[in-house]
Amino acid sequence: MPPAPPVPTLDRRRLLQLSGASAAVIALGIDAPAAVADPLPHREGLFSLGVASGAPRPDGAVLWTRLAPEPLAEDGHGGMPARNVAVRWEVAADEGFTRIVRRGQALAQAELAHAVHPRVEGLDPATDYWYRFVVGRQTSPIGHLRTLPAEGAAVESFSVGVVSCQAWYHGHFTAHRHLAAEEDLDLVLFVGDYIYEYGITGSNLWRQGAEVSAAHAVEVETLEQYRLRYALFKSDPHLQAVHARVPAIAVWDDHEVQNNYQGARSAYGLPDELFAHRIAVAYRAYYENMPLDAAALPEGPATDITAGIDVGSLARLTLLDSRQFRDPEPASAEEQQAEDRSILGAEQEEWADQRLVQSPATWNLLANGVVLTPISEDRTDMWDGYPAARSRLLQAMAEAGNAVMLTGDIHKHVAAELRADAADPDAQTIGVELVCTSVASDGDGAVTDGYTEDWTRHPYVKHYDGRRGYVHVRLTEQEMTSSFWIVPWIEADDTAPKELSARFVTPAGDPRLIPA
Amino acid sequence: MSPRPATVSGIVAEPALTTITLSWDSLGFDPLIDHYRIYAVAGGAAPDAPREQDLVGKTVYPRFVHQGLDPAGEERTYTVLAVSDAGRRGRPSDPVTAASQPSVTATGREIASIGVFDGRTLEHRFAPSSYARIPTTYPDAVIEYVQGTDRPAEAWPYLLPGPGDAWAGRKAYRARWTVPLPQRPAGDLDLALWLVDTTRLGGTLRVSVGGKHLADVTLPQGATRGSREGDATVPGSTLQRSYHELPVPAAMLDAGENVLELHLVEGGWVAWDAVGLFARA
Numbered sequence: 015m016p017p018a019p020p021v022p023t024l025d026r027r028r029l030l031q032l033s034g035a036s037a038a039v040i041a042l043g044i045d046a047p048a049a050v051a052d053p054l055p056h057r058e059g060l061f062s063l064g065v066a067s068g069a070p071r072p073d074g075a076v077l078w079t080r081l082a083p084e085p086l087a088e089d090g091h092g093g094m095p096a097r098n099v100a101v102r103w104e105v106a107a108d109e110g111f112t113r114i115v116r117r118g119q120a121l122a123q124a125e126l127a128h129a130v131h132p133r134v135e136g137l138d139p140a141t142d143y144w145y146r147f148v149v150g151r152q153t154s155p156i157g158h159l160r161t162l163p164a165e166g167a168a169v170e171s172f173s174v175g176v177v178s179c180q181a182w183y184h185g186h187f188t189a190h191r192h193l194a195a196e197e198d199l200d201l202v203l204f205v206g207d208y209i210y211e212y213g214i215t216g217s218n219l220w221r222q223g224a225e226v227s228a229a230h231a232v233e234v235e236t237l238e239q240y241r242l243r244y245a246l247f248k249s250d251p252h253l254q255a256v257h258a259r260v261p262a263i264a265v266w267d268d269h270e271v272q273n274n275y276q277g278a279r280s281a282y283g284l285p286d287e288l289f290a291h292r293i294a295v296a297y298r299a300y301y302e303n304m305p306l307d308a309a310a311l312p313e314g315p316a317t318d319i320t321a322g323i324d325v326g327s328l329a330r331l332t333l334l335d336s337r338q339f340r341d342p343e344p345a346s347a348e349e350q351q352a353e354d355r356s357i358l359g360a361e362q363e364e365w366a367d368q369r370l371v372q373s374p375a376t377w378n379l380l381a382n383g384v385v386l387t388p389i390s391e392d393r394t395d396m397w398d399g400y401p402a403a404r405s406r407l408l409q410a411m412a413e414a415g416n417a418v419m420l421t422g423d424i425h426k427h428v429a430a431e432l433r434a435d436a437a438d439p440d441a442q443t444i445g446v447e448l449v450c451t452s453v454a455s456d457g458d459g460a461v462t463d464g465y466t467e468d469w470t471r472h473p474y475v476k477h478y479d480g481r482r483g484y485v486h487v488r489l490t491e492q493e494m495t496s497s498f499w500i501v502p503w504i505e506a507d508d509t510a511p512k513e514l515s516a517r518f519v520t521p522a523g524d525p526r527l528i529p530a
Numbered sequence: 531m532s533p534r535p536a537t538v539s540g541i542v543a544e545p546a547l548t549t550i551t552l553s554w555d556s557l558g559f560d561p562l563i564d565h566y567r568i569y570a571v572a573g574g575a576a577p578d579a580p581r582e583q584d585l586v587g588k589t590v591y592p593r594f595v596h597q598g599l600d601p602a603g604e605e606r607t608y609t610v611l612a613v614s615d616a617g618r619r620g621r622p623s624d625p626v627t628a629a630s631q632p633s634v635t636a637t638g639r640e641i642a643s644i645g646v647f648d649g650r651t652l653e654h655r656f657a658p659s660s661y662a663r664i665p666t667t668y669p670d671a672v673i674e675y676v677q678g679t680d681r682p683a684e685a686w687p688y689l690l691p692g693p694g695d696a697w698a699g700r701k702a703y704r705a706r707w708t709v710p711l712p713q714r715p716a717g718d719l720d721l722a723l724w725l726v727d728t729t730r731l732g733g734t735l736r737v738s739v740g741g742k743h744l745a746d747v748t749l750p751q752g753a754t755r756g757s758r759e760g761d762a763t764v765p766g767s768t769l770q771r772s773y774h775e776l777p778v779p780a781a782m783l784d785a786g787e788n789v790l791e792l793h794l795v796e797g798g799w800v801a802w803d804a805v806g807l808f809a810r811a
Contacts, residue, residue, distance in 0.1 A: 039532065089617065090564070096531070096617050124616035125532050125561070213766060232766020236565035236590045237615060283730050283751025283770065287556075288591040294559050295590055298615065314559035392696075 040311050042121040043130050046100070049121045054099050054150060057083035061154040063092075063245060064254030065147065068305025069321065070201065070261040072139035072162045074116075077103055078305035079147045079154055080129035081122050085249055088229040090241030096124045102148040105134050109144050109156065122149075127241050129302040139164040140326075157258040160200055163326035166374070168491075172325045173198045174379075175256070176485040178267075178422025179207040179452030182247045183214045185221050185504030189453045189484045190252035192499065192512040194259050196486060202260050203331075205422040205450060206267025206383035208304070209243050211235075211296075220457045220505045235292055240299035248303065252508065262305055265333050266319065267383030267423055271296040274395055276342045278315070290315040320362060322369055329489050330375035332366055334358060334382040343394050350391070350399060357384075357400040358407075366407070370414035376522055377489050378414040378445075380407075385428070386419045387447050388436040389469060396423070408434060408444060416522055417445030418494065420487070425452040425459070427485070427498045427515055428469055429477040429527050439473065445525045446518075448496050450485045458482070458503045476527045479515040494520040495530065532561035535612035535620035543608070543628030547773040548601055550628045552608055553593040561614040568594045569622070570606045576625035580609050597771060598649065598763060603632035634720040634775050638808030641719060642677045642709045644686050645804035649763040649771060651726050651756065654688035654802055658760025661689050661799075664698060671701040676708045689757060689801055692794035694731040705792040709807060713785045717810055721790065723747065723774040724803035727756025733797015735774075739782040739790050747774050749797055756801030771803065778807070 042049060060081045069076040079101070084093025099122040107113040115137065120130035130147075137143060140163040147154040163169045175193045193202065211234040212218065214226050226246065234243050248254065256262075268274055271293055274281035280289040297312035300319075304310075310319045317338070323331040339359025344350035356363060370378055384396040386404060397404045411417035412434055419432070428449035435441040451459075459481040469475050483500035497517045501510040518527040540555035557563050565588045569580040577584075587594055596606065607627040612620040635647045644654075651657040656664060664687045665671075675685050690705050691698035721737070721744075728749050735747040752770040756762075762769035790807070794800065 091617055098531075123531070126615075228765075231764075233768045236588055237562065238564050238613075281730055282753045282755075282768070283732070284591075288593055291556070291563070291590045291592070294562060295564065298562055314562075 039123055039125045040308055043123060043126050044120055044132055044308060045118060046121040047119050049098070049100050049119060056150070057093065059083045060149050060152050061147065063248045064257055065145070065154050065157040066257035066305040067145065067157055067159040067261040068263060069133070069307045070159065070162050070263070070323065072164045074133060074135040074137045074161065075159050075261050076131050076133045076305045076307055077145050077157070078129065078131055080127060080303065081149065082128070082245060085245040086227070086242065088227070088238070088242060090238030091124060091127060092245060094124065094128045098123050099128060099149060101130045103132050103145060104148070105137070105143050105145045107143060111144065111146070115143070127302045131306065131308070133307070137161050139167065155258055159261045162323065165324060165326070167326035169326040169328035171488060171490045172328055173200050173486065173488045175199055175202045176205060176420050176448065176450040176487060177202065177453050178205040178450045179425055179455035180247055180253070181210045181452065181455035182250065183219045183221055183224070184457045185454040185482065186508035187250045187252040187453055188501045188504050188508045188510050189482055189499070190250070190256045191508055192501065193484050194252060194255035198488060199260050202256050202262045203381055203420060204262060204264035205381050205420055206265055207269040207422065207455065208264065208266065209247050210269045210455070211243070211272055222506050237295035237299060240296055241302065244299055244303040263321065263323065263331070263333060264304055265335065265381050265383055266300065266337060268337055270300050271337070275337065277338065277340050279342050320365070324375065327375060328491065329377040329379055330369065330373045331379045331381065332369045334366060334380060335362065336382040336384050340400070344399060347391070350394065351401060353402045355400055356403045357397060358403065363403065363406065367410045370410040370417070373414050376416055376491055377494060378411065378417045379420060380411070380418070381420040383421065384423045385421055385447065385449055387428070387430040387432065387475065389472070408432060412442070412444035416525055419445065419447040420450070421447065422450045422452070424449060425456045425480070426465070426469070427451040427477060427479040427483065427500065428475060429496065429498065429516065429518055431474045431476065431525070431527055433474055436474070443526055446520055446527055448485050448487065451479065451481065451483050451500070453484065454482060454504055457505050476518070477516045481515070483512070483515065492522055496520070531618070532614055532616050534618045535561060535563060535614045537621045538566065538610040538612055538623040541608070541610060541623055541626045543626050545628050545630050547631050547633045547775065548597065548599045550596045550599065550606060550630050551593065552596065552610065552626070554610060554623070556592040557612050561616065563590070564613045564615055564617070565590050566592065566594070566610055566612050568596070569609045570596060573605055574607055574627045576607045576609055580611065580622050599630040601633040601636035601647065603630050605629040633722065633773070634808040635722050635806060638720055638810055641807040641809055643804060643806035644675060644707065645682045645802060647722070647724050647804045647806065649726060649761065649803060651688040651760040651801050651803065654682045654686050655684060657688035659758045661757045662697065664689060664691060668703070671699070671703045673703065673705040674708070675705065678710060686802070688760070689799040690792065690794050691799045692733050692797050694729065694733065694798035702793060702795050707790045707792070707805065709788050709790060711783060711785055711788055714783055715780045715809060718780050719778040719783070720808045720810065721776045721778050722804070722806045722808060723776070723792070724805070725772045726760070726762045726801040726803045727754070727769040728752030728772060728800050729754045729798030731798035734795050735800065736793040736795045737776065737790070738793070739778060740784070740788055742782060744778065744782065745776050747776070749800060754798070757799065
């Protein structure tokens, strides 16, 4: 019996909120079963940016690709003509595609840089699937996904790879090479700085063997420049391998737009009404290049990248946006301490709080772009700049139990225990924070550096390593095992082996970091 | 396909020293504007259609600062058009003509200067990025420079730190510039203070001559990049140059040594392009 046709999945309420042209473009980029597009002039390498899946659910996921026969074309359109292209997709129960269970079609359009985001539904939970795209005679690389366990189902184990800070120009994505080869991996979580907006010049191009054209030498500001920047970073084969291996979920930090921006405000003196235009194109390019649900497609300078994911009864993941809604940098110590100061905004705080306190899961994982652990009051870009909001979140995390914050930003591996009151050494430990070092930002790095003492002087900080790598998190009903992997070098080439920097076990019900 | 972008309108030109700032009505977000393209030709007339060789910049903002114009003043005629997310181009705007203001560095006769008025910090001490050596070299937060004796590479740090700079001890640095004059000038002079960049803190630069207050210069918020990058003329540079030119009454000057003091009393550092004292032609 042939599989049922996929059901259009775009949220109608969301669709109706959008203006006419935008709504049509989004809808067709997700599902266009009847679209008839002009034939595409034959171009090799349509799938040069790889494939990805994301926004996983027990019954499916979003599939992604972006057609780009010339990925580094400087107009940001990847060498594609300004016309619509029908992209067929297939999902199979086997890698050889002998048992295709779902298929459909989306429309690649110039408005979205010829990216498509079809959502496949109707799959079985906790099941392996393979997917691919087809345009004319060209077939994409094959991607793999495993659907989430059914709601409330018991889960033996679930593993997440955590990565951040992909300054492509600072070195090779060796960490991604090793992550893609992890035997035990269900999901990859990007915790911010998927791209960097800085100009790439001789002074910061440390990735030996790489060259870029003059178009990359200036700071990214326009849509064509953001599109080009994503294409450059996503051209990396190891990053593509990670995306093809497992579904991706993501939060952003600042460099997806501009260094240290705060809500609607640039950190570099640009008036808000002007900066809004840059936010709008940066958020659009993020949607175009990530396997996201339609909810993440921005309307001007506003969007919603938050997401909640439940892994059976084992874990609840809550993805937070710690950039878009934050209050500006405090003008005084008094303002920094203000009770109503927020890094998430009131609405998101309430949502996150509800997800935590109502969670039925054993583990309660959060992800955001900046460090939660108290380190120093002058680190105002992190939660240190929002102490009242941190207290509120810690309280909700304590209520939820077995709480874990996953983040990045600082280009160091850090493992810390979260106390209800950081100033009180006898205060209850209510959860842990696992801070992932960078994939590439800051080049090779070293075990210790000029910042080490700032962090390790706190008794609740249990580990620090300033080299590149990723964190592997394995959850079972009994415990969480966090493995901090590093690679000794990334600037010379991508051949470095991986080394274990530290491993901790956190027992369920006793949220400490026990060296393992 | 999303509609063709509307035609850019409402262009306003603001002339300033070596720059013309254009702003126009935002075209909003539907269709999303990839960028605006700005075309400029010398003189008061534009060609019938924009030519790509006349493209002087692209911007995502409904504002564009055309920098690097001739310090003597330059007339340019501009047209602007929008490009949508789908790559469609709108029709070009009506042309707008403006002339940049002449600078005393072009119209005056140089009496004394530190550095070259060229958009770069590179000739100054510790440029382009060794700012950390400034507080250790000048622990009392006073920089002395004697015209005719000192040279920029040895005696004039590229940054003047301010109280907002934790790395420099949060001190209000003073730069004291001693300028010998053979006699009191016959007429008022002009002091040119050209900056390659400032910090996001902005600030106030207090200028005094011979111990007497001349002016408080309000510094704009800058890009906070001039501490690490020394050349604002690189295409696409995000450094935010600012230019300040102040009359100096002849009565404030004397024959012999005159001390002009630049005191950063509020805000963060300034990155010097050059400073100069000019007689009026």
